[in-house]
Amino acid sequence: MADYKLKELLKDVPYQVLCGEDGTTVTEIVNDSRKAREGVVFVCIKGAVADGHKYIPDVLKKNVSAIIVEDEVDLKAYGTDADGVTFIKTDDTRIAMARMAAVYYGNPSSKLKMIGVTGTKGKTTTTYMVKAILEQAGYKVGLIGTIETLIGSEQIPSANTTPESLTLQGYLARMVKAGCQVVVMEVSSQALMLHRVEGIEFDIGVFTNISADHIGPGEHSSFDDYMECKSRLFRMCRTGIFNGDDIHLGRILEGHTCSVETFGFKETDNLYAENGKLIYHPGYLGTSFDVKGELNFHVVTDIPGRFSVYNALCAIAICRHFDVKEEDYLKALKDVRVKGRVEMVKVSDDFILLIDYAHNAMALSSILTTLREYHPGRLVCVFGCGGNRARSRRYEMGEVSGRMADFTIITSDNPRYENPEAIMDDIEVGMKKTTGKYIRIADRKEAIAYAIHHGKPGDIIVLAGKGHEDYQEINGKKYPMDERVLIRDILAEDEKSKRV
Structure with a gap:
């Protein structure tokens, strides 16, 4: 992108120059201190986890051209590191960044x-x-x-x-x-x-x-x-x-x-x-x-x-x-097809299998209500819950599936830093508030295979929770796992076993 005068980027932003010149040249707009470098304008954004204002000392060491703030700042506290750097104050740095970005990109x-x-x-x-x-x-x-x-x-x-x-x-x-x-x-x-x-x-x-x-x-x-x-x-x-x-x-x-x-x-x-x-x-x-x-x-x-x-x-x-x-x-x-949104995957002429992103109680209730309207022989729900999230979601989803599905297969979703068995224990708490029948199979591929192998004529089977996701997050790492691939592998393995 072309270089801009700072005041050109700020043309739609009300602002005050705290020090320096708004005619300084900037090469890029960034709001991540790790991307700060010589010539850029750093916008201090207050996020859910971090506040960009706290990183001003770090970005000053990287020779940025300008810094945009919404908080009051003590320029003297930065000493000589602030020399030659333009500080701009505005009421809302998020609005400023959006309007600056629009100008920057033409x-x-x-x-x-x-x-x-x-x-x-x-x-x-x-x-x-x-x-x-x-x-x-x-x-x-x-x-x-x-x-x-x-x-x-x-x-x-x-x-x-x-x-x-x-x-x-x-x-x-x-x-x-x-x-x-x-x-x-x-x-x-x-x-x-x-x-x-x-x-x-x-x-x-x-x-x-x-x-x-x-x-x-x-x-x-x-x-x-x-x-x-x-x-x-x-x-x-x-x-x-x-x-x-x-x-x-x-x-x-x-x-x-x-x-x-x-x-x-x-x-x-x-x-x-x-x-x-x-x-x-x-x-x-x-x-x-x-x-x-x-x-x-x-x-x-x-x-x-x-x-x-x-x-x-x-x-x-x-x-x-x-x-x-x-x-x-x-x-x-x-x-038209939408990945992971009531997405039908052909596995049999006798029953129907779908993948859906429903990953909370409201969404799960919605998809099960929708599928129930087709009057299936059985409505089978395969789902798990994410780790390091509210435990109440697990109880609620367990209760919804137990009440609305004819059979539930409790499995793993994205356990993150939690034990999958402990997450399934919580789901089971909700299930036990109902009379719904269920089984626990921690390995998601095995759970899907069980659903396919036990499918009956007229069944509708829904794999809920993962939808379009193509990974499983375990202990901070994302491992490849796409349910469409799992289904293909299961069907290929079944076909191979028939030939043996």
Whole structure:
């Protein structure tokens, strides 16, 4: 990237020069003290674990050009190390960093059609549906979300649903360079709270739904705070597309500055669904419905569950703002797959096996309720819980599976620094509050093999918790473990044993 005068990067940021010159030249913006080096501007960010202000003495030793702070600082305390370094004070360094990053990368969002999707559930699936539809219609689409960032053929695994602003603006700049015309991205409540998307004006903002989640230490202080953060997106977009059936819609709309459209199951919505049906035959689950209102056609999608109607309808509501033909919708929605989101994996003509990311009680209840609506012979749930997380989650998930599944296989997830057997003990506490039948198999591959080998005609088996993850975290190390690979290996081993 080109060098900038600091004041050029700060053109959209209210600031005060504490010492030095805002005309100094900077080569890069960083907020990680380990990346500090000569010529950069270091932004002091207060995170959940560390406060960048504490690292000022370290970065001064690396000859940085400038430092951005929001706290009062005693410049004399740094002695001669601060000589020649520009100190800038602003009210909120997160907002400053996001706006500086946008300028540094050439305001890439202004060169793209930006679609931001927020909500408790449905963000990931909806973004993949939008990408599939628009690409079917001939657009080049970038994607940013929980699973990955996609820039052309490049796939970048995600650490956060919505990246930090420096990373995000860098991705958008690369998408412009790669020839992308549209970006569809998940916008988390944390990203809105922490100003990661500050400086982006979204062409379309989308609200899927909201329910109590992400409330607690390090996240949101209350459900009201959670809703308020979600609602911020609709003061940052031109067009807002909303789930008209969500009971909290009025609260989300408070203070909006965008035009408003709705989707749902009511005739008063701009787009609404009728004749929703669950499709179930040996080895297959799907959904169909009629789109009504401002568009009119019949849709079939291979993603099961009534929530898939909402996700697909939402994607259609977004894509109708682009040049998309009816056949583009139909083909894309029939073919789209989302890794780890009610993802069907073919193992038998007699029963169905799915992989899903459900990793808390609410999500597990949702997926089991969805699958129960297909009236399986048995509903079998294979799951574990992560280590070094609240033990209450284990009791709750055990109770949910015991109450809602016909048979549960308790296994290991990401034990981290805990003993897998101790985690399974906690899950079992919840299970024993129910009459549900279960077995414990600590090794996840063995647990999956047991589910496959004991599958009965009409069963639906769900492997819950890992979803798109391709690793297992044990004692601080991530070991390769992709459930799709495990299934392939199990089936290959079965085939080999038949030939022996």
